[in-house]
Amino acid sequence: MKPLTTVVNLTAANACVPVVALLDSGSAGNFISGSLCRQLKLKTSPSPLIYQVHSVTGKPLSRKTIRRCDIVSRITTDTNTMSESLSEKLSLLMWYFMRVIFLFGSMMLLSLRLSVFTALGLPIIWIIPEFSGRFYQKLSVQVQESLAKANDVATETFSSMKTVRSFANEDGETERYKKCLEGTYALNKVEAAAYAASTWTNSMSSLALKVSILYYGGRLVTGSDVSSGDLVSFVLYELQFTSAVEVLMSYWPHVKKAVGASEKIFEYVDRKPEIPPDGSLAPPTLKGHVRFENITFAYPKRPDTDVLKKVSLELKPGQITALVGPSGSGKTSIVSLLERFYQPQNGEILLDHKPLLSYKDQYLHEKISVVSQEPVLFARSVRENIKYGKENASDEEIQAAAKLANADDFISNLPKGYDTDAGEKGGQVSGGQKQRIAIARALIQKPQILVLDDATSSLDTESEHRVYSALRKDLKSCTVLLITHRLSGVENADHIIFLREGEVVEEGNHDQLLAKQGYYAEFAKQQNTAIHRNNAEDVTFTDQ
Template sequence: MRVFARMQKMAFSPLLCVFLDVVVLQTVAWAQLSPLLLPHPFLTLWGGALLRASLLLFLALLPGCPPWLRGPEAAKTMLVHSFLHPIYITLLWGCGQPTMELLRGWHSWQGILQGYGVTAVSLLLWQRYIPSLSSKPTKEPQKKNGASLQRLMGYMKPYIIQFSAVIFFVIISSLGEMAIPHYTGRMTDWIMNEDEPEAFSHAITVMSLITIMSAVCEFVCDLIYNITMSRIHTCIQGQVFKAVLKQEIAFFDTVHTGDIVSRITTDTNTMSESLSEKLSLLMWYFMRIVFLFVFMLRLSWKLSLFTALGLPVILVIPELSGKFYQSLSVKVQESLARANDVAMETFSSMKTVRSFANEEGETERYKKKLEETYSLNKTEAAAYAVSTWTNSLSSLALKVSILYYGGRLVTGKDVSSGDLVSFVLYELQFASAVEVLMSYYPHVKKAVGASEKIFEYLDREPQLPPEGSLAPKVLQGNLQMKNITFAYPKRPDTPVLKGFSLKLKPGEVTALVGPSGAGKSTCVSLLERFYQPQEGEILLDGQPLQSYQNQYLHDKIAVVSQEPVLFARSVRENIKYGREDATDEEMFRAAELANAHKFISDLSKGYDTDAGEKGSQVSGGQKQRIAIARALIRKPQILVLDDATSSLDTESEHLVHEALRKSSNGCAVLLIAHKMSTVEKANRIVFLKDGEVLEEGTHEELLAKGGSYAQLVHKQNTAFLRNTEGGSDSGGI
């Protein structure tokens, strides 16, 4: 059995299939010399092709046939390989061309090698441009890949006038470049024939004028093109930034900031540079190829046809390398994004890094990420070198073949000497233009690969409910959360709120207290519509929260968090953030209510002082007061203070709360705090634990109950007394 399996495996080896194919061809060659078949060469030609195809199909039908010899794709390979040469010879015979030499030698070793080479190229082109026979149409149309050159070029539609002008100047300039080979050939004829002595100087003058005109057109073309592409780059970058800002908050929980920044900056720059430089060269040289081939056809259709036959070989190579480049580009960009994540995280937490003296550790982390990028860059460089080498080699082979065939045509008096010189010059420019296309096409593919993540962000639909339309002129501020159940997207099986209910009334201060992890900040996130509850509903003046316009809702609900974020702008711009139309009087009033006007006025430049990145130039307490002023300038109907005074001293905290009580007439206030002294004067206190409301009432009522709230107050008072006694003892010592 083992011997049989081994023989069966050998029977289906590619080398044995080639051997059987050669045996068939040699058998046909021997039969062709017989007196019976000698007068009928086409009979042996097509009979041999049919015999080759039958043998290969028979092997495919045998049991144990390997996968590479089965299926429609294998049948296509066999048919192309078997009938390509007979079809070609018959077509030449039908056009009146001499074919006797091909008929007698198609089964020679030279013919066999040529047949396998042409078959390989034909299959590559077929695979690339003709749909697969085995592919079945799907009922649902597949979603097109967003990263496509056609889509990138779609951004050029608004600038159709500019690109029309670019194409016009490209055509004029390309036609101008055709003058030198043309007049060079004419001068060759004039010199060899020794007639028209003035024609030489006339040709020089005409060539000079046309060359200058071509150079001017090229300059104007490049100027218009580069300016237009810069506009397109700015447009794409702005659209990506806008698309990212529209995503839901959960998107930013799962995607690193460095990754987003890398897509907006690095990827768009890579894509833009490749398109601006490489696409212009592709367009330029493509136009030159068209005009060059037209002029070559005018001189000699045989040489032009011979040149065209060699093009498929060198056109397949950049397509294959372009696909490899595209996949490599995606991996390189992802690697750079991971390195950017480390850098962004390190720089944003520089104080923590310095406090733990871990500069060397962060440097090593960054180096490891860069090593991954370097490894991919080496592969990319090697792929580029191989692609360039194969392109140059194939182009050189094409040049040598054309020169050899052209020499034979000159010997046969099919073309004149001047036409031959012109054709050779045209062909050299033609080959050079093809080399440029092969060289820069993978770069355009690289730009397409770099754009995949960009279009991923542009196409991503925010996981948000449809924006509402309500924007009433008068909003009372009655807010109700009814039976809310919520779990974060990252932890869908761990509910944070369980049947939670809460009411906020205008003119009242409602305090939400409880241990850490109870779900207090989650309530704030739901009020800001960052997330949607899985069960229950949130009503504002009796209407669902999602029925209000987003801008209107955030104007009416202002939130100040425990760690507010200030931007690297002036204090004035931070307070007026989102309300740039507010007057200075409104800004001063909000700052006074937040107990911030005095310290802001004492700064070096007052309200024009730069707050620093994330408010690093002001203290924690000052940052909180600026954030409170930023919320109050909106004159909200609902004010949420999420432990917003935790960094203030007792006196400043008291002043801020007193000011808020005076200014909150008609405004519903939700106060979240850990200090019981902060919530004692609230109109209503809600005690939350493990996502459920345990107690609700005033400070006195909850103390009288002696429940969880009373225990929490007792623990804080006990801890405060211990700290006070410890401080007194230490002072005595």
């Protein structure tokens, strides 16, 4: 009865312990998932967009660009796959592994020969899940990449819904997304077929082991090497043993699948951005004197094409410096370098006579505010959008910044005033209103360097004039970099720099550059011609 009592006790433990393991694994899964999401967010939030991928040994593998769809897929699908497999499956895997060790020890006490015979059959059984596990690991990576592509299509479509509907291409985007899902579905079918084949093979190999043990045990009983009672006890132990081994083999592919998902996750967590480490400077006062000295820059995707070629320029505090030039001349690239989103291949950028790289990144972005041509507003109130960079801003500060941006009047006339929802990406306000809210958001931080990258392109001439007049009046000590294609904004700048094909070809004030009769004079002539042409068309339309 003693062996039978032991088996009963083991069975009872088998029923109770997995429940406790599942309770613990649930908490562990949530912790792992949350921790991985935080790590991914921290690693993908900084400005560097290009990074070096390293292997587990630290050896560089490849140079990649972060795609938004990949980040979304890593944070959602991969983290869930990894956390669920590691928390639930791995905990049970460890439990059954310890159970196998204990049962095998009990089996050795009953019959050393039968135990050795059982051990000799285990490697043959273990080969199957090992090969299937490797296949699962590779297949898991392919599935995650396929899901990332599908996420990319969905994200791109939803974020550009107006464009899609304007071209009546809803069916085309649906078909594109369907093709991506069909690829994922095909991989899932292969995965399911592989799992079914692996499970069937595991069961058959376990059955073969049991039959072989019964046959060999019967021979030992016939030869009086083992008693019939010990054989019965051994078989009962062996049934528990093979059951635990089958569980190990069935869970092992899931763990390998989690390993495949984790490879993509830790590729991002362990990434090494191609940017120098954060600086240490955070002076209490900053003048905002910027100098570009012989800057040569090419984007990582086009390393052979220099966007900027030995560019030297200066932005002085208290002055409005205008960057002018045709599209593709490198104006926005200068802003990206100033924000440290990229690093130049040659040359140096100085801020208050010290290298830009020596400043803390957070400090730098607190002192530099940038408003782009297409600013992004968040799906929250206008008030929350304006104080986005300064959460503790008072209502008086918010209103003062809005007045400075010539936005207070139209905001006050909105249905709920400053509490009106701006909509996703600012879809509930017009382009000009969005730009003025973005300017207010930049001004509320009281930056030392303000960059307006074609930030008034959607404003009418009167609104643009009011904004520039307010900036000149209230930001006397601020360094302002103005990028625009409008002559009305450029002609009142203190200093004008004309860029052409990545090079500084002319600089001076409005009158000086007109007197040179060079590139800027041609630009001004084209602007005036366009203005006269538009006025003539308006008069003709009115007469009709």
